[in-house]
Amino acid sequence: MAPHNTTNAAFVQDLGAALAPEQLSVDAGVRAAYAVDQGPVTDYAEPLAVVWAGSVADVQAVVRIAAAHGVPVIARGAGTGVSGGAHATTGSIILSLERMDRILEINAEDEIARVEPGVVNADLNDAVAEHGLMYAPDPASYKTSTIGGNVATNAGGLRCAKYGVTRDAVLALDVVLADGQLIHTGHRTFKGVAGYDLTSLFVGSEGTLGIVVGITVRLKYLPMDIRTLAVFFPTVQAAARGVLALGKARVQPCILELMDGPSLQELDFRNGSDLASRGTALLLAQFDGLAAAQEVEIATAELTALGGSVNQEHSDEAARLVDLRRHSRGMDVDSEITVGEDVAVPRSQLVHYVSALEEMAARHGVGVRVIAHAGDGNLHPTFYVESQDARSVAALNRALDESIEKALELGGTITGEHGVGQYKLRWLPLEQREEVLELQRRLKDLFDPAHVLNPGKAISAPA
DSSP: OOOOSHHHHHHHHHHHHHSOGGGEEOOHHHHHHTSOOSSOOSSOOOOSEEEEOOSHHHHHHHHHHHHHHTOOEEEESSSOOSSSTTOOOTTOEEEEOTTOOOEEEEETTTTEEEEOTTOBHHHHHHHHHTTTEEOOOOOTTTTTOBHHHHHHHTOOOTTHHHHOOGGGGEEEEEEEOTTSOEEEEEOSSSOOOSSOOHHHHHTTSTTSSOEEEEEEEEOEEOOSOEEEEEEEESSHHHHHHHHHHHHHTTOOOSEEEEEOHHHHHHHHHHHOOOGGGGOSEEEEEEEESTTHHHHHHHHHHHHHHTTOEEEEEOHHHHHHHHHHHHHGGGGGOOOSSEEEOOEEOOGGGHHHHHHHHHHHHHHHTOEEEEEEEGGGTEEEEEEEOSOOSHHHHHHHHHHHHHHHHHHHHTTOBSOSSSOOTTTTGGGHHHHSOHHHHHHHHHHHHHHOTTOOBSTTSSSOOOO
């Protein structure tokens, strides 16, 4: 069903003239399917149309036509985001980049790859593994999320403890600006300080400054030796103390994940596992590199001294445990009675924050599950209630707000890896002062004067 507004009809007609028939849809079912990502919906709107770009030229043409008609453009990858960054807004179109999925170059000697934004994270890793290399950032959705989407939110993942987030792996970008102009930022070298770092500015900007159409990434060596420890503790606080103990011992896990008792129970319920029978909290530590065996020996001694029950897992069981942790992503997806979060605190505050979460949940009469990328202080607490009645939902929201405020009080941030999107705009002024927010608005005005690129996301509107 095409939009009835004559102005909208003219806009869609112009799109149709610039694209192949299979690249444009105004079907109601398609528009509804592409209207939202996996984040909470605070302001639902169906797009006027869905467009699938097949080339950089397609993106430029769509952006120019949209700008001429004053129609907002929301770029979208696989739609796996959980902050509403790819939600349609009133009168907008969805520009899907999922068909721009070519790996343009793998240069094993320079240890880089060039990809289009629709390349799936796991597919890139499969391709570079043949050269003994890997693309390090690995969000839980790595089997389906796209590199372009990872860039838009500066996605993290399990290997962040050692290898950092998406920004740490991006060397250069090709970006279509709000007027359709194509620019190139960055370089193919690991070092480069010529001019302002526009590449880093675009990473994490959630499609509000430009649309990323090409990405040059740095690759890392594929580990030759991987050792995994499953360490069960009597309390989640003891497991959190283990994070600092490993740091003081100067060992560097590539993966360091924490799960509390309720999270283990929920994983067991969903997957038929038996994690909760092995302990009240789990610290999952994985080491790679030539010193992995030595690091495991040191870590075992340190974590045992804290009361941990240390198990060195064989490859199959280790892979199963890591996979279970990745599958826990769905446990923090929001619903009427469940609210998941993505905050980060300094690692020295992990124990304090976990204790505060348990205390506030008990005080508000709600449940809480805590999962964390403990190696970098990024936590995903999930508050939940058993009933949808107004009193329970209000208690749930009070606990959520307090958890955000507590993270900031401890020197943390409202989002570690999921982005601000649409959902977290209400909390952004709590973290950033007005002069900082205003500077960001001025940057938005510079790159996108008409505010046609993903409006209402990532940055706060004036008070």
